[in-house]
Amino acid sequence: MSLPRLRLERCSFDNGIWTIDAEEAHHLVRVRHCYTGSLVEGLLNGEKITLRLHCGGGAVTARELSRETEAAFEPRMELVLGLLKNDQLDEALRFCAETGVFRIHLAVCERSVPRYEGARLADKMKRWRKILDEATKQAGAAAPPLLCEPVPLSAMDFAAMPAQRLAAMLSDGTLPLRDAAIESALALAVGPEGDWAPEEAELLLAEGFAPVSLGARIMRASTAVAAFCSGAAMLYKK
Structure with missing residues (x-):
């Protein structure tokens, strides 16, 4: 089963931690029912990034676990x-x-x-x-x-x-x-x-x-x- 996904263009990154923007955070928590510890997939500039969420203190953050570059689509x-x-x-x-x-x-x-x-x-x-x-x-x-x-x-x-x-x-x-x-x-x-x-x-x-x-x-x-x-x-x- 695929992980819930989000786009990371509007999210900020510092020292291995992503701060998820409000719109993506609302979708993950309220629509996809994600919670602290959930694994999600971030999409950014041709890369797929595996993240572990933390929900608390009025913010949603995520620790980056790994990333890979997506192969170019053909044709x-x-x-x-x-x-x-x-x-x-x-x-x-x-x-x-x-x-x-x-x-x-x-x-x-x-x-x-x-x-x-x-x-x-x-x-x-x-x-x-x-x-x-x-x-x-x-x-x-x-x-x-x-x-x-x-x-x-x-x-x-x-x-x-x-x-x-x-x-x-x-x-x-x-x-x-x-x-x-x-x-x-x-x-x-x-x-x-x-x-x-x-x-x-x-x-x-x-x-x-x-x-x-x-x-x-x-x-x-x-x-x-x-x-x-x-x-x-x-x-x-x-």
């Missing part, structure tokens, strides 16, 4: 994701963390309904990163996916992405995902609700994305993220 996946409505994007981000996505590039597309800028964007980025942090605890991943701020699809830095590129599309002439030879690093692309606009599909094809099909049925965008990323991970052979 290394980067996801270009058309900006989605709140509930759909929340689900998609959770699926990214659960399926091992390394980096998420949010793309503002023609059919993307939300538009964020300034303080509102900063608040959204903070919320989205918190969703990724929470999802890594559930998945037992030591590090959350990196999240890039939304930019127009036409302004995206495709040159920095892996050479193998696959885009989920609803058009004819797509390659079934099961027939793709998945490499150790790849970029995947999933559009917003309603799929890519024609000029966006053309741009992706021009940038070397091969069009792939995720099956005969039309999925919600967040479901497509789960199917595409988990499918690519399962099809990868070292």
